[in-house]
Amino acid sequence: MVDAVVIGSGPNGLVAANVLADAGWGVEVLEAESAPGGAVRSDEEVHPGYVNDLFSSFYPLAAASPVLARLDLGREGLRWTHAPRVLAHPLLDGRCAVLDRDRAVTAAGLDGFAPGDGQSWLDLCHIWDRLGSEVLAALFSPFPPIRSAAVLAARLRGAGGLRLARSLILPVRRLGEEEFAGDGGRLLLAGNALHADLAPEAAGSGGYGWLMSMLGQFYGFPVPVGGAGALTAALVRRLRGRGGSVRCGQRVTEVVVQGGRAVGVRTATREAIPVRRAVLADVSAPALYGELVAPEHLPSRVLDDLRRFQWDFATFKTDWALDGPIPWSCPDAATAGTVHLADGVDELTRFAAQIARGLIPDRPFLLVGQMTTTDATRSPLGTESAWAYTHVPHRVKADAGPDRLSGTWDTREREAMADRVEQQVERYAPGFRDRIRARRVLTPPQLQEADANLRDGAINGGTAALHQQLVFRPLPGTGRPETPVKGLYLASASAHPGGGVHGAPGANAARAAIRATRGTGAALTAAQRLLARRGRSGETSSV
Incomplete structure (x- = not known):
């Protein structure tokens, strides 16, 4: 018997398990897939x-996360690396907005779009100088972040007060128009806002665009040397070094509840695993409340609110092995790890509006990753490992393009959409398709099949819109990792503060579990003893 079971070995699940192991708990992580991560x-x-x-590939939130910093994963062999430039947003007329880790370089480039825009960028950086540490402390703390929020409020008054607060809740289109005369700064803010599912006209998208832009400015968009899996491997090594375990190919099908308390889990093979203290679920809120916990153990309001849960955009992704670097028309794009492709803020608005209408975009906004440019270990010298992803509707009504895509994502539709993505890259990099040695296409259903938390490829654990953040995340009146079932904690991106690889939902859940059991001992309940006996004997009846 273990103190805790963690369902899912994503970064949040592994962070939760490590925090519990640091507190002396015996922890077992159960992963449905054949490999962790x-x-x-x-x-x-x-x-x-x-x-x-x-x-995922680029990790600005990991670089900024105090949660991951405390785990000291460098001691487990994790190394980070950066591209020469953080981000580029080229335009078809040859101009290119560039985010460099040197703020003066970023500002100088923006002055090329409109004189004075460089100083406007520096002014946004000065706000981060004053508020950034407390913004991150509030972001990564359990909700409500009382101490950091108080400090942040005090500093906010000194940094502009209500005027600044107004700016951060603006739509990113409006924020860009107020702060910049030219297109460059506007593109950096709006493109970064669309790393989530926030259209340029969405309330709060300005604050999110500013946050992501400042993370890139101050921390960069780093990647683990050797591949994203290196981050997972470091978390697993650290956990096992502290006595925890990770078992793959173990799909949990039920959280066993007795007397209003989680007493264990049951897997698809009918193995029953009792726990002394807690179950932590690194799964989406709909999976936890709609599948793993029987409805009779949940308040009716939770089930009713679950019907209103909103996913973020679905995702379509293409990976490439290229014979050489992407031949960008704009040379500055060749030095950036991340490249945004949309010919202006208006095209970003057009793209988001098509998704809102249920249309597959005809000119998809692309996020392109140049991985060998960022980490030379990713492919042979002179070549490039690259990818691009875009968003599509969950429920497709029609195709805005010429291919009559319907959202079945069969072989024809998969290949046609991949061609559309490549044609979009070709607009900015003529000759790109000639350099493709091999490609892999991942449709929304394939992304979900590879990771059940990614509903149709939704990467944020639920929309980042204001109506599903803070006290509304994942459901109204929640905002914390505790659930209506005692001893059960939500430890996924569906919980505050949401998506991104930073570990905060997992750490928050682990600390909540530790606080709840402090001083109570580890005595077994009758239900836990019964579950343990049935698990050993292979019985399958419910507790």
């Missing part, structure tokens, strides 16, 4: 010698 995995399946990240 969730959406932090890499492989060489596109082409031999090329390392491609299956899902």
Whole structure:
């Protein structure tokens, strides 16, 4: 018997398990897939010698996260590396907005779009100088972040007060128009806002775009040397070094509840695993409340609110093994790890509006990752391991393009959409398609099949819109990792503060579990003893 079971070995699950192990708990992580990592995995399946990240690649939130810093994963062999430039947003007219880790370089480039825009960028950086540490402390703390929020409020008054607060809740289009005369700064903010599912006209998208832009400015968009899987491997090594275990190929099908308390879990093979103290679920809120916990153990309001849960955009991704670097028309794009492709803020608005209408975009906004440019270990010298992803509707009504895509994502639709993605890259990099040695296409259903938390490839654990953040995340009146079932904690990106690889939902859940059991001892309940006996004997009846 273990103190805790963690369901899922994504970064949040592994962070939760490590925090519990540091507190002296016996922890077992159960993972449904054949390998750990969730959406932090890499492989060489596109082409031999090329390392491609299956899902996430760049980790500004990991670089900024005090949660991961406390785990000191460098001692487990994890190394980070950066591209020469953080991010580029080229335009078809040859101009290019560039985010460099040197703020003066970023500012000088923006002055090329409109004189004075460089100083406007520096002004945004000065706000981060004053508020950034407390913004991160509030972001990564359990909700409500009382201490950090108080400090942040005091500093906010000194940094502009209500005027600044107003700016941060603006739509990113409006924020860009107020702060910059030219397109460059506007593109950096709006493109970064669309790392989540926040259209340029969405309330709060300005604050999110500013946050991601400042993370890139101050921390960069680093990647683990050798592939995203190196981050997972470091977390697993650290956990095992502290006595924890990770078992793959173990799909949990039920959280066993007795007397209003989680007393264990049951797997697809009918193995019953009792716990002394807690179950932590690194799964989506719909999976936890709609599948793993029987409805009779949940308040009716939770089930009703679950119907209103909103996923973030679905995702379509293409990985490439390239014979050479991407031949960008704009040379500055060749030095950036991440490249955004949309010909202006208006095209970003057009893209987001098509998704809102249920249309597959005809000119998809692309996030392109140049992995060998960022980490030379990813492919042979002179080549490039690269990817691009875009967003599509969960429920497709029609195709805005010429291919009559319907969202079945069969072979024809998969290949047609991949061609559309490549044609979009070709607009900015003529000759790109001639350099493709091999490609892998991941449709929304394939992304979900590879990681059940990614519903149709939704990468944020639920929308980042204001109506599903803070006290509304994942459901109204929650905002914390505790659930209506005692001893059961939500430890995934569906919990505050949401998506991104930073470990905060996992750490928050682990600390909540530790606080709840402090001083109570580890005595077994009758239900836990019964579950343990049935697990050993192979009985399958419910407790």
